[in-house]
Amino acid sequence: MPSTYITSLLIRAVTVASCHAARSSCVINRWLVNPGRISSRAAAVSLAALPIAVAFLVGTRSPPRTPPSVVCSAASFSLPFRPLALSLPKARPFYPLAANGKVGRALKPPLLPSFSSIARPKQSWPGVEGDAALDWSAAHARNAKAFQQPTRALRVQAEGPGSQRSDKMPEKKSNEEGGAFCGEAVIAEFEALTRDAAAVQRETLRRILSENAGTEYLRGRGLAGRTDAASFRACVPLATHADVEPYIARIADGDASAVLTAVPITSISLSSGTTQGKRKYLPFNQELVKSTMQIYRTSYAFRNRAFPVEDGKALQFIYGSRQFTTKGGLTATTATTNVYRSEEFMPTMRAIQSQVCSPDAVIFGPDFAQSLYCHLLCGLLFADEVRIVSATFAHSVVLAFQTFERVWEEICADIRAGALSPTRVTAPAVRKAVSALLAAPNPALADEVARRCAALSNWYGVIPALFPNARYVHGIMTGSMEHYIKKLRHYAGGLPLVAAEYGASEGWVGANVEPETPPESATFTVLPNIGYFEFIPLKASDGGAAAADTSFAEAEPVGLTEVTVGEHYEVVMTTFAGLYRYRLGDVVKVAGFYNSTPKLKFVCRRNLMLTINIDKNSEHDLQLAVDSAAKILAAEKLEVVDYSSHADVSRDPGHYVVFWELNADGNDDVLQSCCDELDRAFTDPGYVGSRKASAIGPLELRVLQRGTFQKVLRHYLSHGAPVSQFKSPRCVGRNNAGVLQILSGNVVKVFFSAAYD
Numbered sequence: 001m002p003s004t005y006i007t008s009l010l011i012r013a014v015t016v017a018s019c020h021a022a023r024s025s026c027v028i029n030r031w032l033v034n035p036g037r038i039s040s041r042a043a044a045v046s047l048a049a050l051p052i053a054v055a056f057l058v059g060t061r062s063p064p065r066t067p068p069s070v071v072c073s074a075a076s077f078s079l080p081f082r083p084l085a086l087s088l089p090k091a092r093p094f095y096p097l098a099a100n101g102k103v104g105r106a107l108k109p110p111l112l113p114s115f116s117s118i119a120r121p122k123q124s125w126p127g128v129e130g131d132a133a134l135d136w137s138a139a140h141a142r143n144a145k146a147f148q149q150p151t152r153a154l155r156v157q158a159e160g161p162g163s164q165r166s167d168k169m170p171e172k173k174s175n176e177e178g179g180a181f182c183g184e185a186v187i188a189e190f191e192a193l194t195r196d197a198a199a200v201q202r203e204t205l206r207r208i209l210s211e212n213a214g215t216e217y218l219r220g221r222g223l224a225g226r227t228d229a230a231s232f233r234a235c236v237p238l239a240t241h242a243d244v245e246p247y248i249a250r251i252a253d254g255d256a257s258a259v260l261t262a263v264p265i266t267s268i269s270l271s272s273g274t275t276q277g278k279r280k281y282l283p284f285n286q287e288l289v290k291s292t293m294q295i296y297r298t299s300y301a302f303r304n305r306a307f308p309v310e311d312g313k314a315l316q317f318i319y320g321s322r323q324f325t326t327k328g329g330l331t332a333t334t335a336t337t338n339v340y341r342s343e344e345f346m347p348t349m350r351a352i353q354s355q356v357c358s359p360d361a362v363i364f365g366p367d368f369a370q371s372l373y374c375h376l377l378c379g380l381l382f383a384d385e386v387r388i389v390s391a392t393f394a395h396s397v398v399l400a401f402q403t404f405e406r407v408w409e410e411i412c413a414d415i416r417a418g419a420l421s422p423t424r425v426t427a428p429a430v431r432k433a434v435s436a437l438l439a440a441p442n443p444a445l446a447d448e449v450a451r452r453c454a455a456l457s458n459w460y461g462v463i464p465a466l467f468p469n470a471r472y473v474h475g476i477m478t479g480s481m482e483h484y485i486k487k488l489r490h491y492a493g494g495l496p497l498v499a500a501e502y503g504a505s506e507g508w509v510g511a512n513v514e515p516e517t518p519p520e521s522a523t524f525t526v527l528p529n530i531g532y533f534e535f536i537p538l539k540a541s542d543g544g545a546a547a548a549d550t551s552f553a554e555a556e557p558v559g560l561t562e563v564t565v566g567e568h569y570e571v572v573m574t575t576f577a578g579l580y581r582y583r584l585g586d587v588v589k590v591a592g593f594y595n596s597t598p599k600l601k602f603v604c605r606r607n608l609m610l611t612i613n614i615d616k617n618s619e620h621d622l623q624l625a626v627d628s629a630a631k632i633l634a635a636e637k638l639e640v641v642d643y644s645s646h647a648d649v650s651r652d653p654g655h656y657v658v659f660w661e662l663n664a665d666g667n668d669d670v671l672q673s674c675c676d677e678l679d680r681a682f683t684d685p686g687y688v689g690s691r692k693a694s695a696i697g698p699l700e701l702r703v704l705q706r707g708t709f710q711k712v713l714r715h716y717l718s719h720g721a722p723v724s725q726f727k728s729p730r731c732v733g734r735n736n737a738g739v740l741q742i743l744s745g746n747v748v749k750v751f752f753s754a755a756y757d
């Protein structure tokens with residue numbers, strides 16, 4: 001279209017000038033090397049943006065589309081055109097120009113007011129003005145000194161005015177772990193991977209099978225060197241954890257032969273999921289570290305496009321788990337701890353501007369409560385540098401700020417005194433590391449924190465109030481974490497909530513590449529090179545919506561690119577860490593496609609009965625708990641006639657409710673003991689940890705009137721269920737309001753566990 005072409009040339013001319021002035025916009029540079037890919041709509045939008053471009057030329061420099069650290073080489077990519085106007089989202093941060101000509105720290109977008117920006121127009125802490133205001137931590141240089149990584153202010157001081165530019169320049173291999181990060185390069189890689197996901201899947205399967213053809217698990221299955229999907233499906237059966245457990249157990253016990261992988265497994269991950277109260281052992285290797293870094297970088301690249309983050313830190317509420325050595329000498333711990341302990345973790349975190357505020361000693365501290373206190377304290381010491389507030393799971397962020405409500409005055413006292421509370425933090429390594437950061441009394445900071453807390457109403461917007469340069473809150477907010485979104489929004493004020501990735505100890509599945517989507521609607525785009533994926537089509541047998549207490553009819557698995565939008569599936573994965581056609585046990589719904597790879601919406605875990613946050617208890621786990629508590633009843637010649645359960649998340653924290661119908665009236669003391677025993681009998685580490693940290697409330701035992709389960713039976717029959725197939729529902733979800741009403745309406749006694757008091 002000629003008019004479009006002329007418009008394109010016009011905008012190009014303006015943009016050339018603008019870009020020359022800015023010399024740093026990756027997006028503009030890309031367009032300059034590829035001007036032909038302008039659409040008429042893009043041209044129109046760009047035209048509308050002309051005044052803005054001119055304003056940038058006349059007034060300040062154009063803000064970088066990506067932060068200075070993610071400037072890309074123009075020649076290396078050929079992505080679709082993205083005009084300047086489109087690179088200015090609704091709520092862009094404003095990059096002030098410092099007197100020395102450097103682009104300053106991004107100010108909070110005016111369209112995204114936070115409590116603090118209303119209270120304080122200037123995004124800096126008091127007493128720090130001018131150039132120093134660009135880096136509040138200059139006032140806390142002593143804190144930074146204790147940290148190995150110098151702050152930007154210190155670097156600029158030490159290396160001279162030009163240093164900021166040079167330390168941000170990308171290296172050639174910019175996306176290797178630890179190298180400078182180039183978000184657009186990562187996105188270009190992702191685009192290429194997802195364009196022909198079927199071909200990438202074929203190659204991924206070929207690699208996995210050829211690398212591991214000689215393993216005990218694959219040998220003798222008749223593959224005979226074939227690596228195609230049809231042969232793989234014909235020769236290798238679907239497997240559950242129970243099927244692979246004996247192989248993993250041998251590896252853990254020291255069998256160093258090629259059991260599951262050609263390169264021997266040296267670490268074990270412990271899944272938070274349980275089978276019969278035991279944690280699952282899973283193989284962990286360097287390939288999983290690599291795919292973790294890939295997924296971190298991918299999701300960060302997309303997040304950074306939506307919510308640009310200049311250099312800074314992340315207030316991450318993360319906790320390493322204890323590590324032990326298996327009989328065969330392998331280290332065993334959670335998958336996240338395996339990742340945190342990997343060499344690649346810290347450099348990648350630095351590269352993606354997610355360097356943790358707290359020293360390692362806090363992350364790996366022996367006591368959760370002490371680490372949480374110190375995370376909060378370290379976050380405040382680096383308050384102005386915090387760009388991201390995150391945790392693996394959303395409930396950890398909620399728990400952190402619930403704790404802050406209780407301990408903030410103590411934290412302020414520590415900051416004021418420049419010394420750590422002797423009672424709150426006792427672990428020597430944690431004390432030493434955090435004391436080094438505290439170093440000297442800082443009454444100004446303590447006063448400011450107190451002033452900001454006092455100005456809050458019911459702690460609404462506490463996160464942006466304390467961390468005025470935070471851009472978003474990040475963590476897993478889907479599935480069982482959805483319950484925490486409301487509280488998170490309260491603490492986050494106007495800050496965006498960004499749902500984190502989807503994966504498991506077994507391996508990663510997908511990244512959230514649409515970070516602006518509200519967490520309730522978040523989807524996960526499968527990365528086709530991190531494993532070979534199949535999907536078992538599921539049909540809810542009652543024809544209704546899939547939920548944790550739904551039973552499904554299954555069909556033959558289909559490939560990654562063969563799934564249908566709107567359908568439900570169970571995820572099956574084949575990984576570089578030795579799992580072949582492994583049933584993950586998660587139900588997902590296909591929400592759409594990104595290029596040719598599916599976007600999955602997490603629905604629920606299959607066969608999972610009770611879950612509040614990171615806890616996972618199956619029907620069998622519930623049965624074991626009931627059996628254990630019923631032993632106390634037996635001494636009184638009482639029996640449990642029938643039972644059910646419910647994860648009550650109507651109040652915070654959520655808690656388990658167990659419904660019991662007994663054959664006769666029980667003594668209150670005996671029933672209280674049963675209640676305590678039920679609570680103790682759930683040995684899933686996620687549950688125990690959450691109970692100890694009060695992230696899950698005391699278990700509630702509700703004793704029912706005799707005949708209640710008969711009423712439940714009648715309810716099902718009245719809805720057409722055949723009596724021959726009737727099973728008492730062992731877990732009643734919120735969506736099963738009819739049954740929940742019957743159970744709750746027939747309660748005669750209620751007990752709350754004192755097991756963790």
Ligand code: AMP
Nearest residue numbers: 271272273478479501502503504505602
């Ligand atoms: P684990 O085995 O302890 O690593 O837990 C992995 C399980 O957590 C997955 O199989 C899912 O059921 C759940 N999970 C992980 N990531 C997400 C997510 N983004 N949304 C919902 N559930 C998730």
